[in-house]
Amino acid sequence: MNKGAKKTLIKLIVAVPLMFAFGFALVPLYDVFCEVTGLNGKVFQSEHSDELVVEDGRQISLQFISTNNENMPWTFEPSDQVMDIQTGKYHTATFYVKNTTDKTMTAQAVPSVAPSNAAEHLKKLECFCFEQQELKPGEEALLPVKLLVSNELPSNIKNIILSYTIFDITEYNDDEKLAHHQMDME
């Protein structure tokens, strides 16, 4: 094989693992892209309370939706279906959960916001979705979420839907990888 061919060959062989790595790089890139643009209704950041200016804004309605992922037997529903809230002010909403089975289970709630361009304006200070819930058989709980919708919310949005899907993660419970992923989400 001549020199030129060897050079071409080496370049191409290097390109293959690079593109393989690029496939994996798409995973964080996707999250970053969603975070920067606020797409996908993903809620990424909760900020410290003192960083937020609390002032009066306008009236909007906040609607809650709860969904059980397939085979998740728990009762899971918002205490109020709709709340009328002021932008720029803290509000606390609660969700009722009950482990209806006869074994101890762990759950993880995953949030989503619609419309997606409202996602970046919804700031959560505390949320049960930041941690896993472990409930004993028959145990019930009221899970709080403390949130604020900033005054910069586009004026055409009068109604925000905050949806939670609850997953059964009993099997994954002690998985370290999972914990890492949750950190990323917060």
Added chain:
Amino acid sequence: MSAVIENHHDDHHHGPAKGITRWLYTTNHKDIGTLYLWFSFAMFLIGGAMAMVIRAELFQPGMQIVEPEFYNQMITLHGLIMIFGGVMPAFVGLANWLVPMMIGAPDMALPRMNNLSFWILPFAFFVLLSSLFMEGGAPNFGWTFYAPLSTTYAPPSVTFFIFSVHIMGASSIMGSINVVVTIMNMRAPGITLMKMPLFVWSWLITAYLLIAVMPVLAGAVTMMLMDIHFGTSFFNAAGGGDPVLFQHIFWFFGHPEVYIMILPAFGIVSHIIETFSRKQLFGYSSMVWAMLSIAILSFVVWAHHMFTVGMPLAAEIFFMWATMLIAVPTGVKVFNWVATMFRGSITFETPMLFAVSFVVLFTIGGLSGLMLAIVPADFQYHDTYFVVAHFHYVLVPGAIFSIMAAVYYWIPKWCGNMYDERLGKLHFWLSFIGVNVTFFPQHFIGLAGMPRRYPDYALQFADWNMVSSVGAFLFGFSQLLFLFIVIKTVMGGKKATSKVWEGAKGLEWTVASPAPYHTFSTPPKVD
């Protein structure tokens, strides 16, 4: 190269070894090309048999022949086998046979890797097909294997599927590295890039696309493997992953893959139309630039497969316009072929019949693709038989007709015998009618709202489904005629001249027919 030019004045001619070891150990590009072509033919017949099962089930509404679970396995394997086992190896086989001869090279640049890249393929498909006999059955999640269908809900055989995709990917990557190194370094003196035959150009671009996206596919299946067996959550929402991410990664591979399956066809058809029109190709450099732009655009349109996942408006508009932009270079190519035929002294031998019908039917498939690119319309068409009709129009009378045209066009060069022209024409007309009767009605039932991938359908779709099935049987069984014609040509027939076709141009027509085992051991002179 210098090693080759040093004169080996051995008296005896280096012919192929005898027996089965000739094929197992061969490093000869012609042998390996032949292996690839026969392998893809076998896969084409297996995948075709699965299509026959699908169309037999859909002949009438209601469940007739197979269980729904088995039907799902059939549609999955049909797609995977036709794409990775049928079309892609056929093009690699053609590249092996033709690229060295077209550029005046003695062989491929990496002959041993060439052998390896072929011989791992049968294992990949053995693994994939063996999953049919495993507990839980073969993969049943469609050829696009969307997570979580292919992770959380997959049958246990999904792990075998993942490994077979890894092997197929390794084979394609090695094959394309070989093609690029050969084309970039082994052209005979005088063949500059812009003097290369268009088939060589089309394969150079295809090979780069393959090297760019096959590793991404390998990454996607590796992530699936980790989600299934190692507790990661790339695509699992419960663990913070995202199933939509799978679709982005998959289509980042999948859309360039679509062009991988059509660019070599563009090259083939350009040669055939030029030959049988007995004219110079209308615009060589515009053809090259059109292929390059199609290849580059293929990386920025992937999300048009996912308009209904809930993308923001801005993204949908971007992907819609980017997709429509591809119609421009494609239009350049189609008008180029038409202009080449214009006022040519055309004869319609079998390869030309396939090539001309390629231009017409591929354009139909391209236009229905343009309809699918329109976001608001796509919400209606998404996952209906309209999509099935669209991609079968670009793949069957597109990619596969071009492969058949190539076989008829070059087979006299490969085995020294002319094929039976009357049988060839019969095969063409049966295929042409069969393809259109099969897939044209699927546009209608798709627009009427029949979803794809179901083994049963509502009564109002019954008539056109029956027509479609009849066409499919016609098309399917006429491929046995193709097999017969190929075998008959290999066994004997009218001897071919070295030029074969009156209007043929290019280095491969300067060597004897059949092409000697070793060609261009000394590079030819090209002005």
